[in-house]
Amino acid sequence: MGKVMQWCCGGGAVAAIVVGTRLGLYGPLKEKPHTVESLCAATGIDADYARYWLFGQKAYGILQYDEKEETFALPESWATVLATPGNPAFMAPYAGVIAGAMEKTSEVCSNVKAGTGFPWKEVSPIIQDSTRQAFEVPYTNLLVQNWLPGIPGAVEKLQNGAVVADIGCGHGVSSCVLGKAFPKSQIKGYDYCPVSIAKAQEIAKQREVTNVEFLQEDATKVAGQFDMVFLFDCFHDMADPAGVAKGIFNSLKDDGVVMLVEPGRGGDNFADQKDEVSGMFFGVGVYVCQQISKAGGGPALGPCCPTPTLKKFWTDAGFEKFERATCDAPMNRIWGIWKK
16 A cells, blocks of 8 residues: 555656646746745746645655745755756656656557557657657767767767668657767658657757758658668557568668667566566556557557567568677667678
């Protein structure tokens, strides 16, 4: 009973964090202490809601409260986690993913019973935005600095100028990070969702990344001759992962390399994944990832798909080398994949 109550309390914290991040409440509290009234004046929110939200944040230990001055403040330790986008410790987007998933609970339950799903374009906008923000943290802080050096030859290819496919690029954050870091390379981002492609184009323009191009295309139909192919946190969502792997084999140069990035702690089987972080990924898998795959008649691999299952798709496609990258990735699993 205590454990369930603990999780329910966590659910309340998640809900309140989403309100705080979406309404921009943490920024002013990071800058200086606020009363209920001054926070309302700074953010335009209603005082009755503000009072409940602020005292709730105090109860969770997130905000500090000065009883004499009746002010609330966000300490630096919490500001790093909740109010500093781009910081390696920024975790607020994960709350958005969890809260956004709950929006479609009735439909999810019906789909779980029927074995059906819904496509990415029908996923809650809160999830879409939060997923981009959550993934941007490791892509910005770890991809170039830590992950790529763990794949033999990858950095050199990109530095010398490579033709790159970023398949399942979503909002294009990974493509933009690669484009900025390796100006001699040409990055092509592919996604089947027109809304995602439009957002990716917008982000690339805002960030003035000129060596990226975004194309709406089914992942099984991507054509070209690529030096490198990236799949960031998307392979487990796909309706036809076998077809995607085979298509990549045909479009990858003989000396090319695939970098496969998947979320979760992973393991050789589901039973190996025992901690609460894995539990979170299993839950999100049912609510989001498996839904997307099922919508296209796919195998619903989910973010906790065991390594041997993932590997088989690539070896069946003709690839001979499937090796774990030599890098630290606490929330991800990363592999390099070669034809020979």
